[in-house]
Amino acid sequence: MNINLLIKLSNNCYWEPKTQAVIYDNHPVPLTSNMTTLLTLLIEHYDRPISSIDIFFHIWDDYDKEFNPKHIRSLISNLRKRLPCLIINNYYGGHYVLKKFRDNIPDITDYVLEILDQAKNGLTISDPNQPDNPVIFVNEAFTDLFGYTSEEVIGRNCRFLQGEDRDQTGLDEVREALSKQRDVTVTLRNYTKSGELIFNELTISPIFDKKNNKIKYFLGVQKNVTAVQKLIQQIKRMI
Structure with a gap:
């Protein structure tokens, strides 16, 4: 595994951009297609809030489907359960942020x-x-x-x-x-x-x-x- 080609999500947890796969302890973690799309979107917006509506339209592109924030909350919850190593913060107003992992940050x-x-x-x-x-x-x-x-x-x-x-x-x-x-x-x-x-x-x-x-x-x-x-x-x- 070439670490230099991966994005570090947390200790021993990596994202492979080309294949859109998550590697944890050198083993792939299976994700649903919606989880993969969600994680890709969160990584693209590292450390920046993204709204439930934006997430909805990226994942469910069928415009006949009615927007329901419960779908987003459920998907976020399932992704957290599958990858508890991720730091996904909920912000007021239905916004979510994937916090970027940083090595060796001193406590200042x-x-x-x-x-x-x-x-x-x-x-x-x-x-x-x-x-x-x-x-x-x-x-x-x-x-x-x-x-x-x-x-x-x-x-x-x-x-x-x-x-x-x-x-x-x-x-x-x-x-x-x-x-x-x-x-x-x-x-x-x-x-x-x-x-x-x-x-x-x-x-x-x-x-x-x-x-x-x-x-x-x-x-x-x-x-x-x-x-x-x-x-x-x-x-x-x-x-």
């Missing part, structure tokens, strides 16, 4: 905050499940950039960095992205504690709860692009 849970604190760009984490989406974490790069202590920031919405400079098109993009729970990158005019103007290239990404796919946090990354913006303005004045 206890060091996550230290890692974030040592990042070069400013980082914030806010909680949209609290009133006004307050900041619950800032790293040292953020406090160094804006001059505020973490105690002065945590518990507040980051809009205070705009001061009175609220007429910015990027703010509309941020509000829309937050409401639609999607990524966004904009450049904003922000102000330090001392009042200094900083052009902040802000990227916001939603963080979802893996158990129910509901929004849990927003991660903000702040990059100081003031020097670049000033250079652009100088060039415009010269033209």
